[in-house]
Amino acid sequence: MSPAAPSTTPNPRIELKTLGHRIRHHRVAKDLTLDELGALVGVAGSQLSLIENGKREPKLTLLQSIAEATDVSVGDLISSEPPNRRAALEIALEHAQQTYSFLQLGIPPLKVTKGVTDEALETVLGLHQELQRRDREANATPEEARRANTELRLRMRDRNNYLPEIETLAEEQLAAAGHKRGALTHRTVSLMAERLGFELIYVNDLPASTRSITDLANGRIYLPPASIPGGHGLRSMALQAMAHRLLGHKPPTSYADFLAQRLEINYYAACCLIPETAGVDFLKQAKKDRNLAVEDFRDAFGVTHEAASMRMTNLMTQHLDMRLHFLRAGSEGQIERVYVNDGLPVPEDVTGAVEGQILCRNFSARRAFERQNRTTEHYQYTDTPGGTFWCATQTGTRDHGEYSITVGVPFDDARFWRGRETTKREASNCPDESCCRKPSPDVSARWSQKAWPSARVHTHIFSPLPRGNFPGVSERDVFDFLERHND
Template sequence: MPTTSLELATLGHRIRHQRVSHGLTLDELGARVGVAGSQLSLIENGKREPKLSLLQAIAQATDVDVAELLTPEPPNRRAALEIELDRAQASPVFRQLGISPVRVTKGMSDETIESVLGLHRELQRREREAIATPEEARRANTEQRLSLRERDNYFPEIEKLAEKQLAAAGHVSGALTHRTVSIMAERLGFELIYVNDLPSSTRSVTDLENGRIYLPPASIPGGHGLRSMALQAMAHRLLGHQRPTDYADFLQQRLEINYFAACCLMPETNSVAFLQQAKKDRNLAVEDFRDAFGVTHEAAGMRMTNLMTNHFGIRLHFLRVSETGAIQRVYENDDLPLPMDVTGAIDGQIACRKWAARAAFSEQNRTTEHYQYTDTPAGTFWCATQTGTVPEGAFSITVGVPFDDAKWFRGRETSKRAVSTCPDEACCRRPATELTERWEGKSWPSARVHMQMFTPLPRGNFPGVDDAEVYAFLERHADS
């Protein structure tokens, strides 16, 4: 016998369908089976479960088998619509709205029910999307940063997976080639295709149905990143990722695919051997590590955060800072006193002007690394900083360690030294007393407002991705 509300609703509709087909009223059918018409009404509306003997009597009175009444399929399209609407209006998402459900009547057209159902489907779709408020996103980002700090930014299971995939593709040493990346994709059943019309909201698009990974043209500026993009797309499949359930899940997946790509471009075994020799020579340098594996300075710096603590016991920090001083990316497990808001979030906070990450912008020669010691309330840190430029503006990449570990790095002999007392505002945020006295109340600057302040946080299972654009792209290329 039916037990769930959905099964009872379907049964009720099938009984009603048979009664109406035989031209019987509720009272007439009730008289034939020995119950009041009001009792049959409760059964037809899915409010009461009939006993087996009554169900058998109804089946006999309407010339059908009991099995037909118990079929899980609605008897007709109208019944299917009404059942779906009942289910939608019973959902927690709808109940949270605090509004009365729509009561379906005989005179209500199918089109009206479909229209109401359309609203419910959209409500459910939006509820399923991984939407986060800025506060939720910052909280998720902070929790991820603290989690990485706890594990020294090291994922042994992803390291092993990457080395296994590389070995299967025949990669032994040296920079990972585009050819080897293609072989790795082929082993997973994917073909790498470079296109000019990739959706603007994506870095790559994977066609799961046809086994294709679409990437930007190899000739675009910064094309060296195509290996990483392809590896990230493959990582979703290798790591068994499902559609993100919330913003924290999205961030975790992004972290894992970036980590996998880094492991492939700078394999653990070869990277540790390289760093071990450099440490033995007291000549550790991000730029040498970068050049040995043919990656970006930022990628090499981040890879050091994966390996240096776990393999060499060296704690360190990594910073990407914009020319305005805003921290864009951060990792630390060496207790560098980073600025943070009341929630513990660091991204977007302004780095101290005295730190190498900002002092490097004032260097005349920006082609080489800038070395500096900085005294802070948490101790002295040595840092190596390299600056770069993207269309959005200049930025710096910094890798630093506590004073005692500077002995392993090239540039430790620098005489440049600064003193930072941040978060004390007197360090670099508060104007000098004489300048305050001279200009306070006599100036009116026009602020440069960053538009992202007013931009809603991207929504969707894959935040920021335009599904309409992606699906149209896939349709264009499906038969090519």
């Protein structure tokens, strides 16, 4: 495949601060004031000021006008390189002051003015770098896994969590199996497997570390018993197993490769259970009716609440121009799964990892556990440092405790969702620890040095993953299983 030609359209991940500095640099080089450049390109000087300060993203047409007025190319304006040393220092400081390590200190950021010297900026940046270094030393999590997971999450955010090539593949496979509309049946899933040369076999003795096993030599896909209530997960497991073959996966060579493959097979299964064409049509009509709801999307395609919520993240930004967030959290507020492309401030560690971090107590994902009646969704507006967000949260239970599933959008898009009329509203200042993590001064003074809790240590954190090609899976268990079923 030949490399794609460079695009002149603004990349959604362009650093707005760098873009603003480059526009200012070329404006000053032409000896133009904000108002003078604004007159040339047809916008107010105040609007240009917002762009130069990285607070507003210009449209391509405006970028083209600015480029012409300053005698440079659009490519020069959107270059990722700061135009000078001062700009590089200011951009680096802004990034440093947005890290979780700094924000949780609860101290105000340094406001950079012309009077702040380059030497002063370098000193402050040096302090930030030392803060980051100390946090990294204190970080005792498996570094490779967290880094790979974070990189994959950010990469998918850049793509709006949308993989068009897998969407197309799923639609082709469904059409070949004769599926046209409605919920995907187990029978159709079996037909899809047969077309690939596989038979679905349900057994009671799968190794505990596996969800399914594919016998490539004999064309069999082994799954848990078909008597599982509802059976939603069985369709997904079978589709995931087929996806490895359809996507041409090889045994993973790294943890990052393993995570990427797992994401792709999950994505393929979701595309089959909620096909793009039908799913987008449903969501567009619901948006037009101002009646978007996860529960309706879930019921229309016969999937779980979580599957419907995650599928919305694949389709809504790409096709409905609506940014949103998804959270699965445990009853203690720990993040188990997350997708954010709407600016919701979620906690992260010094490596950028989010999973395992604790959500603010005032978020809908945690407030929903406090309700007596949990059969319906919990609706809530939350004011945060990143803006106001509307959320819908559904709680559930499983073998190892309760969990919540949340889908939310920025305030302006709440008008398209059922539940927007809720009067429930909370405020969150996290990651400032005074929001919900630190006790009040009175309580702290009363109990400081007078309490000694005994922590519940989860034994699984001391358990190493079995070695082999597939992290977390014992190859001996897998091979012993296949031996039993091929006697």
